[in-house]
Amino acid sequence: xxxxxxxxxxxxxxxxxxxxxxxxxxxxxxxxxxxxxxxxxxxxxxxxxxxxxxxxxxxxxxxxxxxxxxxxxxxxxxxxxxxxxxxxxxxxxxxxxxxxxxxxxxxxxxxxxxxxxxxxxxxxxxxxxxxxxxxxxxxxxxxxxxxxxxxxxxxxxxxxxxxxxxxxxxxxxxxxxxxxxxxxxxxxxxxxxxxxxxxxxxxxxxxxxxxxxxxxxxxxxxxxxxxxxxxxxxxxxxxxxxxxxxxxxxxxxxxxxxxxxxxxxxxxxxxxxxxxxxxxxxxxxxxxxxxxxxxxxxxxxxxxxxxxxxxxxxxxxxxxxxxxxxxxxxxxxxxxxxxxxxxxxxxxxxxxxxxxxxxxxxxxxxxxxxxxxxxxxxxxxxxxxxx
Numbered sequence: 337x338x339x340x341x342x343x344x345x346x347x348x349x350x351x352x353x354x355x356x357x358x359x360x361x362x363x364x365x366x367x368x369x370x371x372x373x374x375x376x377x378x379x380x381x382x383x384x385x386x387x388x389x390x391x392x393x394x395x396x397x398x399x400x401x402x403x404x405x406x407x408x409x410x411x412x413x414x415x416x417x418x419x420x421x422x423x424x425x426x427x428x429x430x431x432x433x434x435x436x437x438x439x440x441x442x443x444x445x446x447x448x449x450x451x452x453x454x455x456x457x458x459x460x461x462x463x464x465x466x467x468x469x470x471x472x473x474x475x476x477x478x479x480x481x482x483x484x485x486x487x488x489x490x491x492x493x494x495x496x497x498x499x500x501x502x503x504x505x506x507x508x509x510x511x512x513x514x515x516x517x518x519x520x521x522x523x524x525x526x527x528x529x530x531x532x533x534x535x536x537x538x539x540x541x542x543x544x545x546x547x548x549x550x551x552x553x554x555x556x557x558x559x560x561x562x563x564x565x566x567x568x569x570x571x572x573x574x575x576x577x578x579x580x581x582x583x584x585x586x587x588x589x590x591x592x593x594x595x596x597x598x599x600x601x602x603x604x605x606x607x608x609x610x611x612x613x614x615x616x617x618x619x620x621x622x623x624x625x626x627x628x629x630x631x632x633x634x635x636x637x638x639x640x641x642x643x644x645x646x647x648x649x650x651x652x653x654x655x656x657x658x659x660x661x662x663x664x665x666x667x668x669x670x671x672x673x674x675x676x677x678x679x680x681x682x683x684x685x686x687x688x689x690x691x692x693x694x695x696x697x698x699x700x701x702x703x704x705x706x707x708x709x710x711x712x713x714x715x716x717x718x719x720x721x722x723x
Contacts, residue, residue: 354385357431359422359441361415362393363407367522367631368437368467373398374523375435375710376405378703384711385432390425392418400528418444419451426452430460433714435496437465439485446488461493463714465520468628469505469650472555486510496520496710498629501651518713521655523706524634524698531612535577535604543573544618544682547641549610549632552582557646559591560671561623566595567675572682574600576621579613581606615639619681619690625668627652633663634701637694642687644677646670662697663690 356379360372372389379387380402389397392410401407408429410421418441426434426448436445442464452458466489470482489495489510495517497503503517533539546565550556558578565576578588578601585603592601607613610632614620620636622645629652633643637656643663645653657663664681666673681687699705 354433355388355429355431356384356386356433356435357388357390357408357425357429359390359418359434359436359445361391361438361441362395363389363391363397363401364395365393369395370398371467371522371631372437373401373405374525374703375520375706377402377525378523378705378707379710380404381704382707382711384707388429388431390422392421400525415440415444419448422448423451423455426458426460427456430458432460433463434460435463435465435710437467439466439470439481442466442492443481443484443488446491450491461714463494463496463710464489464492466495466497466502466506468626469502470509471505472626472628472650482509494518494713496713498522499651499655501655502628515716518709518716520709520713521701521706522629522631522634523703524631524638524701525703526698527611527615527639530615530639531609533616534607534609534612535602537575537577537602538613538616543575545575545577545616546619546621546678547613547617547636548576548578548621548623549613549635550578550580550582550584552580552584552588554584555624555626556582556584557623557625557669558584558588560646560669560674561621562588562591562595562597562601563671564621564623564674564678565601566597567671568678568682569597569600572679574618574678574682576601577604577613577617578602579604579607579610611635611639614641617641618687619644619678621674621678622646622648622653623674624648624653626650630656633657634698637663637698640691640695642681642690642694644674644681646674656697656701658697662693 358372362369376387388406390408392412436442449462498521537545614636619642627648628650633656646668664677666677
């Protein structure tokens with residue numbers, strides 16, 4: 337796979353009156369909210385015009401979001417009730433481009449765009465974000481209807497995806513013209529500070545600590561991580577912190593007990609700033625079976641934390657690590673290979689090398705770089721031209 341470098345994108349200067357609206361469930365929580373807000377930050381940095389987050393949650397925007405990004409709340413709390421408030425918003429504010437993400441919100445966006453055009457003559461364009469191969473989106477959330485996407489995605493003005501494999505998948509599934517689908521990775525800003533160690537194990541002088549951040553769904557494969565770490569722990573003095581919450585927490589706790597790892601593994605639960613854990617970890621480990629991007633990888637890289645990841649379906653980790661050049665890439669589902677990679681990372685010279693490589697790689701995923709990829713695609717597609 338060729339290396340992706342958004343810094344090479346040349347973007348024509350845009351008019352100051354351009355209005356881009358980004359629809360997302362939350363401006364600050366979960367990966368989708370972070371991705372939308374970071375893209376909004378980049379759009380401001382490249383002078384894309386008026387940038388707006390449109391949301392149906394009451395969550396506050398992130399503290400680092402610039403004041404130039406406005407936040408509009410639709411006044412509903414469920415995706416199923418977004419349609420008509422969104423139609424009214426398109427009618428009243430008339431953005432030049434509406435960007436939606438997640439399959440079910442993409443379908444709402446398609447319906448809202450059609451209604452707004454029919455009822456009020458809205459002339460803006462609709463761009464969908466497809467974050468995962470469509471079959472994986474449907475498997476993780478049955479409300480993300482892949483069959484409706486197959487039928488309706490062609491009515492959008494464009495689709496963007498976080499990595500090439502996801503792009504190729506949606507082109508095949510929905511029968512889209514390749515020129516209508518672009519790669520726009522999820523952005524990661526440089527941290528403005530490194531917080532203090534959030535856990536006693538992360539203080540200086542202790543054994544090396546591996547960190548994983550997970551929503552603990554089955555495809556995140558905590559079982560694989562714990563199996564691999566058990567192998568590492570038999571030969572090396574190391575520890576593991578798992579940050580997050582989700583349906584697999586109870587089973588993970590049982591596995592920790594079965595393996596006798598209570599003294600070296602902790603399930604931390606939900607935290608407000610998981611990046612603080614990666615900032616002080618020896619390495620970050622992602623054992624997933626499925627990842628359309630792997631945002632936790634770029635987050636870890638941004639604070640100098642080396643990454644070890646499985647070659648997950650969806651192609652995200654392979655793309656982020658550039659075929660393993662900037663992080664350690666091991667076969668999906670291979671506990672032995674994962675354990676070997678973790679043991680190898682315990683060597684200080686290996687860790688130092690991958691720390692520097694990760695910091696180099698994330699420059700290609702800066703908010704500015706990702707925003708330039710989007711605006712270049714919009715220019716190429718003529719998305720801002722009147723309908």
